Amino acid sequence: MASKASDExxxxxxxxxxxxxxxxxxxxxxxxxxxxxxxxxxxxxxALRYLRDHPGSRVADxxxxxxxxxxxxxxxxxxxxxxxxxxxxxxxxxxRSSLLALTDDGLRLVDAAExxxxxxxxxxxxxxxxxxxxxxxxxxxxxxxxxxxxxxIGTPTG
Amino acid sequence: MASKASDExxxxxxxxxxxxxxxxxxxxxxxxxxxxxxxxxxxxxxALRYLRDHPGSRVADxxxxxxxxxxxxxxxxxxxxxxxxxxxxxxxxxxRSSLLALTDDGLRLVDAAExxxxxxxxxxxxxxxxxxxxxxxxxxxxxxxxxxxxxxIGTPTG
DNA sequence: GTACACTAGATGCCGTGGCATCCAAAGCGA
DNA sequence: TCGCTTTGGATGCCACGGCATCTAGTGTAC
Numbered sequence: 254m255a256s257k258a259s260d261e262x263x264x265x266x267x268x269x270x271x272x273x274x275x276x277x278x279x280x281x282x283x284x285x286x287x288x289x290x291x292x293x294x295x296x297x298x299x300a301l302r303y304l305r306d307h308p309g310s311r312v313a314d315x316x317x318x319x320x321x322x323x324x325x326x327x328x329x330x331x332x333x334x335x336x337x338x339x340x341x342x343x344x345x346x347x348x349r350s351s352l353l354a355l356t357d358d359g360l361r362l363v364d365a366a367e368x369x370x371x372x373x374x375x376x377x378x379x380x381x382x383x384x385x386x387x388x389x390x391x392x393x394x395x396x397x398x399x400x401x402x403x404x405x406i407g408t409p410t411g
Numbered sequence: 412m413a414s415k416a417s418d419e420x421x422x423x424x425x426x427x428x429x430x431x432x433x434x435x436x437x438x439x440x441x442x443x444x445x446x447x448x449x450x451x452x453x454x455x456x457x458a459l460r461y462l463r464d465h466p467g468s469r470v471a472d473x474x475x476x477x478x479x480x481x482x483x484x485x486x487x488x489x490x491x492x493x494x495x496x497x498x499x500x501x502x503x504x505x506x507r508s509s510l511l512a513l514t515d516d517g518l519r520l521v522d523a524a525e526x527x528x529x530x531x532x533x534x535x536x537x538x539x540x541x542x543x544x545x546x547x548x549x550x551x552x553x554x555x556x557x558x559x560x561x562x563x564i565g566t567p568t569g
Numbered sequence: 570g571t572a573c574a575c576t577a578g579a580t581g582c583c584g585t586g587g588c589a590t591c592c593a594a595a596g597c598g599a
Numbered sequence: 600t601c602g603c604t605t606t607g608g609a610t611g612c613c614a615c616g617g618c619a620t621c622t623a624g625t626g627t628a629c
Contacts, residue, residue, distance in 0.1 A: 265529065271552040371423065406439075406535060
């Protein structure tokens with residue numbers, strides 16, 4: 254199907270299709286598992302993990318990280334707050350914004366969900382990667398991501 | 412950032428993050444370009460291209476291809492039909508379903524959009540892939556996709 | 570200090586997808 | 600042929616995101 258090409262004549266649209274399809278199916282499968290075990294979906298897990306690993310983040314920081322609109326993140330934060338996993342703390346150096354902090358419940362949740370996430374992801378990719386070097390793909394995507402972020406490509410308006 | 416690893420000890424969650432982030436930003440950027448030039452978004456382009464390349468497809472075929480719910484595809488087809496790009500033709504061998512066909516307008520649109528799409532995608536990835544072998548990544552994603560599809564992983568309910 | 574431009578983010582409207590439901594048409598066994 | 604089950608897909612309700620708008624707070628020039 255997809256061209257192998259050590260001569261680097263790669264079917265770019267085909268590559269994009271594979272990328273999108275993999276993302277969709279992995280995301281769906283992870284959603285299912287996270288929802289049944291922890292009552293959250295992957296996007297929420299990612300947000301909580303980000304807040305755990307980047308204390309003192311603001312809404313705009315999450316928006317930049319996930320290439321999402323500020324409005325969407327604001328509403329998503331409302332939901333996380335309503336569940337008691339996140340708290341908006343006043344930002345001492347700027348009263349327009351809040352610093353987002355995980356609650357104890359949120360911390361416990363994200364740690365537990367992280368195990369589920371990693372385990373399920375390993376299951377999902379294990380079969381397919383028998384004998385395929387994931388490292389090369391990982392490097393390419395990492396590089397591509399860096400460029401897209403550096404040039405602000407695909408950053409929404411809001 | 413991401414582990415290089417010729418010894419194949421790859422940070423799987425990191426790989427997944429990169430995958431999702433690349434997909435999001437590429438999708439957004441392609442949406443912008445397709446919308447301004449042709450008045451469609453990437454998902455619509457993909458559907459139209461699929462119909463062009465797979466004549467006689469049904470709603471369920473599109474749903475399977477894109478790992479989307481049948482309901483969503485049905486509604487999306489309504490929209491494409493409303494724009495006059497797609498027609499539902501009676502399926503002679505099963506009166507429950509329709510065969511989806513591109514109209515002449517739809518065909519012209521998808522051909523034009525395909526150029527825009529390929530050109531923009533090449534732009535977006537060119538910088539990042541200087542000196543990085545995309546072939547390896549393409550092969551891995553193609554393989555992964557095959558496995559996910561074969562095992563029906565991440566296929567929605569509806 | 571005051572005026573003005575800018576930023577953070579909260580909110581509303583709308584478009585879209587998931588999922589459940591429903592109906593018509595097929596398939597199928599007796 | 601008659602029921603029962605299954606399948607294709609259309610529809611309704613709800614959750615969520617994009618985008619526009621609005622407000623409060625910030626920075627800057629004078």
